Amino acid sequence: MDIRIENLTKTYGNLNAVDHMNLRINDGELVGLLGPSGCGKSTTLFMLSGLTTPTEGKIFFGDKDVTSIPPEDREIGLVFQNYALYPHMTVEDNITFPLINRGVKKAQAREEALEIAKVVKIDQYMNRKPSELSGGQQQRVAIARALVKKPQVLLLDEPLSNLDAKLRVATREEIRRIQQEVKITTIFVTHDQEEAMSISDRIAVMKEGVLQQYEVPQTMYLNPANEFVANFLGTPEINNIEVDVKDGVITAGDAVLRTGAKLADGHYHAGIRPESFYVDENGISFAVDNLRMTGRDLLLFTKLGQTVVRVLVHSYMHVAEGDVIKASVREGHILVFDSSEKLIGRF
Amino acid sequence: MDKKSFKGYLYLLPSIIIMLAFTIYPLIRAIIMSFLGDYSIINHGYSSIGFDNYKALFADPDFALSLRNTSIYVICVVPASIILSLIIAVLINSCNKTKAFFQTVYFLPYVTSVIAIGIVWRWMFNSNYGLINYFLGFFGIDPIPWLNRPEYAMPALIIFAIWKSMAFNILIFLAGLQTIPEDLYRAARIDSTPKLRVFTRITVPQLAPMIVYSSVIGMIGAFKVYNEVFSLFQGKAGPANKAMTIVYYIYDKFYNSYKYGVAAAGSVVLFIIILVMTQIQLRVTGEKKKK
Incomplete structure (x- = not known):
């Protein structure tokens, strides 16, 4: 599913959290929304999910205008920064939850849950509670829960920020592998430029609500549109x-x-x-x-x-x-x- | 005992003294008193030592009635109050602007004197002019003589008590609701969870510790019901003593009949009932948690 964002704006008081943003995301691509805190990247993600209503502008999934469609009908999977797993349910119940909500029979739901659990490699923990899993495993349960309903778009809010440094590198490769395997249009938010560059097909750099540049990582690194992008990308700093x-x-x-x-x-x-x-x-x-x-x-x-x-x-x-x-x-x-x-x- | 822990115990001393004097000592005295026949609190004389008081207690039809009434009261009031409070707390919590207002309104019964509330409810229960019969009239129900007929004594008491005990439960549940992470509800929304299922599968399990707490505290309080009876029926136990509860029975035996030993035996029985019930409750909910 390709995504088109037109003139997307979100205003809080007199602050433009997102300012007339235009973006086109191709089907099956992994796109990183990158920027310092408060740049509007999470707001953009939540507008894509439907949890936040834009002040102005439109969002298209394919040819369909989804701007006024509520999140539950947008066919999206969303992974929260803190995963938001249901703590009192087992891994299996967490993953089957969205299916059973949609009226899928329990046996069928369990089968589909196991299938996706194998993709994210958590199938051996199906009977555990989230609190009995490591951060990385919880993350994968959250991804499985988001993917099990076969959404058209996968959205991830700061997917790696709660993990320690070593796990972060392994998990970002996992996200890339899962995304490639499921072939789903994926958008993730991050403030870590290295993370964005290493797994994204394209990166959208934002600053104070304004999209600075939208490019393939290598091109962006070599040809930054402006001084901000040049300064933001690369360690050690330019x-x-x-x-x-x-x-x-x-x-x-x-x-x-x-x-x-x-x-x-x-x-x-x-x-x-x-x-x-x-x-x-x-x-x-x-x-x-x-x-x-x-x-x-x-x-x-x-x-x-x-x-x-x-x-x-x-x-x-x-x-x-x-x-x-x-x-x-x-x-x-x-x-x-x-x-x-x-x-x-x-x- | 080393110097450091001695200092620690010194800090505990005042509350230990108070507890010993006003809780532990009376408890022991009551247990002893329950085994003394014809005990007098004036000269501490007694005629016999043994189970005479307990025999008299269990032979008394009034005590049997009070046991039955108290059980009905506990079974009706505790679950009904928790369920209603839960629903109201969720409703209050969902309207952001009016939250503070309703929170205050629903907490009023808790800070108001039971006697004052009793007077208001006596008026509401009034068979000719009362609000309750007035409303029931809309549904074609004839006026019910709530406070004057023995068969309505317990229903009136239960309705009054449910309303009164909700204040505390709502407060506890509102505090609990505020600790549930907002992201869980957002995730539930993304997962297209129906409203009722959000309540049963997310809100209730997340509130489980508060619900257990409320039910234990509520049950202990309900077994000790006395104020509600006293205020609703103006110091009596309802028409023909039909709303007699265990504590009212103990009070009546002690202050009106001067049967101190029987009253003490009644308190010991109540003590044992509450002890057993709370233990069962904690055991059951504890096991559920393990699962």
């Missing part, structure tokens, strides 16, 4: 530096970053990702003030002019505090933004 352009030469302080750039003279904001630097004998000199070993990489803290700059190098490189290394920026990896923070080019 370096924000001030650059001057004169006759096609991009400089930051005394250092020449690029020559021959097709860019009007002036002062700009620029972004360079820490991994965009490479060691280069003819490059700029960086004095290493501080360094941090992260495993695969070494994160160097240096200065470009007055600005602190993070540079990532391979961890087999021998560097110590106080050393000077020479490095350049990869071609096309200097992101230059205009005064309204929009990306104007990569140099």
Whole structure:
């Protein structure tokens, strides 16, 4: 089921929680709604579910306008952030609950519940209570309960935020696997950019209720629409530096970053990702003030002019505090933004 | 005993003294008194030691009536009050704007004197001018002499008591309803759960601890019913003593007939009944929880 959101707006008092949002989600895709807290991503999800009524705008599931259809008739599965499992019921009763509500016979419901329980791999815990399961298992019960009624759309609100770091990585892969296996259009909310990038087909980044960019993860990472998206994606964070352009030469302080750039003279904001630097004998000199070993990489803290700059190098490189290394920026990896923070080019 | 726990016990001392003086000591005295024949509270004299009081108690048709009435009272009042309170609490909880208002209104009976409420209900039960007969008149029911005829004494008492005991139960259930996570109801909505099923499968199980608490407290209170009888029938046990309850019987034997030993024996019997009933109740609900 493809989804179309047109001019979707939700106003609380005089605050636009979601501001004239337009989005098109293709059938069978996994889409991550990404943004900092209070950006309107959960509100968007709850409007898709029907639990929140939009102030303005329309939602289409396929060709059908569902804006005024109540949640129970929207054919959606929703997984809550805290799972909202019925605590006094067993796993099986939790999963069969939506089926029995719809008048499915008990034997039939149990059969269907077992089938979906096998998909999410919780079939051996059918007689347990939710409190006897780990966080990850509870999560999978919640997904099974959402999927058992064979919805057209699956919605997940911060599905991984209640899990510990290690389980989070395993569970996000599980969500991807289940989504692929069931082939269901899925939308999930997250504030974790790594989570969004790793499993989404597309990411929608939001800020203060406004959709910033809707793209395939890799394209978005390399081509952020604006400074906010560039800053929000990637760890360690992108370096924000001030650059001057004169006759096609991009400089930051005394250092020449690029020559021959097709860019009007002036002062700009620029972004360079820490991994965009490479060691280069003819490059700029960086004095290493501080360094941090992260495993695969070494994160160097240096200065470009007055600005602190993070540079990532391979961890087999021998560097110590106080050393000077020479490095350049990869071609096309200097992101230059205009005064309204929009990306104007990569140099 | 080390110094630290000695200090701890010192803090407990005042309440232990009060409990010993006003609960444990009278309890023991009552048990002793129940075995003394013709006991006098003036000179503590008695004629015999044994089961004479208990024999007299179980031979008394009034005591048999009071046992029967109290049982009927408990069986009717406790479940009816809990079911009605549950429904009203859910209704109050579902209307957000008027919640505080109704919460106060329904709690009024709890903070008002039973005697005052009794006077109001006497008027409502009045066979000629009472509100209850007035309303029943709409359904073509002839006026019922609620307070004047023996056969209506118990029904009148039960109706009055259900109404009165609802206040406390509603308060408990409202507090319980507020602890049920909103997401459970949202999930139920997404799962297209019919309204009645939301109530029976989510609200009631989530309120189970409060329901058990209310039923235990309610049952203990119902076995000890006395105030309601006294206020509704102006200090009597209804026409022809038809609304005689155990505590009223004990009161009557002690203050009106001066049969202290029989009254004490009656209290011991009541004590044992309540003890056994609450134990059964807790055992049953405890086992259900395990399942």
